[in-house]
Amino acid sequence: MRMVVLGLGYLGATHAACMAELGHEVLGIEVVPKKRQQLAAGEVPFYEPGLPDLLKRHIDTGALRVSDSYAEAAEFADVFFIAVGTPQKKGEYSADLSFVDSAIDELVPLLERDALILGKSTVPVGTANRLAERADELAKDVNVEIAWNPEFLREGFAVLDTLHPDRVVVGAFPGGTAEETCREIYSSMLEENTPFLVTDPSTAELVKTSANAFLATKISFINAIAEVCDAAGADVTAIADAIGYDARIGRKFLNAGLGFGGGCLPKDIRAFMARAGELGAAEALTFLREVDNVNMRRRTRMVEVTREVCGGSLLGKRVAVLGAAFKPESDDVRDSPALNVAGQIQLQGASVSVYDPKAMDNSRKLFPTLDYAADAIDASEGADVTLVLTEWKEFVTLKPQVLNPVVRERNIIDGRLCLNRQSWEAEGWSYYS
Template sequence: MRMVVLGLGYLGATHAACMAELGHEVLGVEVVPEKRESLARGEVPFYEPELPELLKKHIDSGRLRVTGSYAEAADFADVFFVAVGTPQKKGEYSADLRYVDAAVEELVPLLTRDALILGKSTVPVGTAQRLSERADELAKDLEVEIAWNPEFLREGYAVKDTLNPDRIVLGRFSGGRAETVCREIYAPLLEAETPFIVTDPPTAELVKTSANAFLATKISFINAIAEVCDAAGADVKAIADAIGYDARIGRKFLNAGLGFGGGCLPKDIRAFMARAGELGAAEALSFLREVDNVNMRRRTRMVELTREVCGGSLLGKRVAVLGCAFKPESDDVRDSPALNVAGQIQLQGASVTVYDPRAMDNSRRLFPTLDYADSVRDACGGADVVLVLTEWSEFVELDPNLIRSTVRQRNVIDGRMCLSSERWFSAGWMYRA
């Protein structure tokens, strides 16, 4: 099948390459020239495991092409995926839908035949209905159907999550062809018995935001328990292990530590709260405000703990920060807890040196005043304390003896509870988590 993907960021580039892998002929539309030129060469301008190989494979085969022209896209196919960003509005909790709106506003007037537009972007409930009404105004005599097919990708596992999804959700209005088309698009996945949930657009929109809200709540729950454990002298990891055996609870996403960040969970739960308020259901999601508060407190607590380890003041201290991406297997530093902590520590007078296996360039652009090193050893040189803030395997498996002679003081703070405390203690380090 021929199809178009509008927007080639993390979501769009992955979806376009994976649709080509499923056998479809795909045209990707990217309006940023530098990004478009990179992708057209088969080069991914961000880090996502497996994606560079997949993209290059299908650029070379001709099954995937990249353009900046909406007119070319309108002529190419009659199925369009909207995969543009929906960031948080500046100064507000609401989602900024200007890119989603622009995609529809620019595409629909160029259409010369009936079309199906499938939304992938995470949007507030009611967006599909509003866009459907706008498409009807713009389409004149054509039938332009809007449906929502939300993504459930994890950065670092996006290719796997697209080609081997837990479920496929489609929200469509009655009487259209969205379900028939999606069954054809995802036929190889449905043959592998992937659950296919067909519902109305508001429900599909809420499935995505509800999933993110639940994951954020689970993370903040265990971090709230960690606060109580700090006060009571209890072991939060042992608590997580014990309650995780309950099948109703499960162990995943019960890792206490620095909390969540990135381009999805923080802005999505805030947009969810804002939309609930607009619908007159603000009280229903008031608990998410505390979920957000707990998450932000973890960053403050990490700064306080670093100050305690440094004797009560960070002025003149040297701090090594290992990890600046918001999670491992990603170069994404949007709302990164690690970078937030590094910046706060620097503002309190410390000299901060950062190292990350993949996210250094993005970090430099966002926090140019921090110092950056090319290796763990260089970052730890002369440090009074080492902070592990992203659980890259390079840090989890780090032999503490390899850096003990490079630091000034053997203090390590495990911000992700990912290190072996016994291993670091036995190597002569003071370990805190």
């Protein structure tokens, strides 16, 4: 099929390349000049394993092209994916839908044939209904159908999750073509017996926000238990292992530590709360406020532990921070717990040196006042305490013997419960978590 992807950020670029991989002819629309030029040259402007080769291959074959012209898009295809960002509004919990609205306003007046617009972006419930009304107002004697087809990508596994998803969800209005079209688009996935769920648009929107809210709740639950474990002298990892054997609970997302961040979970649960309030159902999601609070307390607690390890004051201390991305296999530092902690420690008078395998450039842009190192050894030079705040394999497998000669004090704080405590203590390190 011929299709257009509107917005070539993390979601859009991945979706466009993967649709080309499925055999479709894809036109990607990106209005930011620098990003557009990089993508048109087959270069991915962010880190995502497997995506650079995929993108370059389909740019080279011509199966995927990049443009900034909505007029070209309207002429090119009858199926359009909205994959633009929905960031949190400044000073509010609500989602900023200006990019979504702009995509509809730019595209629909240019359409000269019936078209299907499929939303991929994470949006508050009711957005598809509102956009359908707006499309009706803007359309010129053509039928423009709106449906929602949410994404469920994990950063670091985005290509796999797009090509081999756990499920495909399509939220369609009655009497439209969305279900039939999506079955054709995703036919190779359906041949793999991937569950295909057809709902109304509001339900599809809520599937995405509910999934993120549940994952955030699960992470904050185990971190709340970790707070109790700190007070009681218990082992939260053993608790997670034990309750994880219960099939009703499961072990995934029960790793206690510094908490979640990134460009999705924090903003999405806040937007979910805001939308529930607008609908008169605020009390239904009050628990998410505590989920958010627990998550933010983990960052504060990490700073407190670091200060305690340094004898009660961070003034004049040297702190090594290993990890800046919000999770491994990503260069995303949006709402990164690691960088937040590094910044707080610096504000309390410490000299902070940060190293991350992939997120250095993005970190410098967000926190230019921090010091940045070439590797873990460089970051730990003269350190009074070393913090592991992103569980990159490079840090998980790091041998304490490598750092022994360069640190000033052998103190390690495991912010992700990912290190082998015995191996560090055997080398004379004081281990904290």
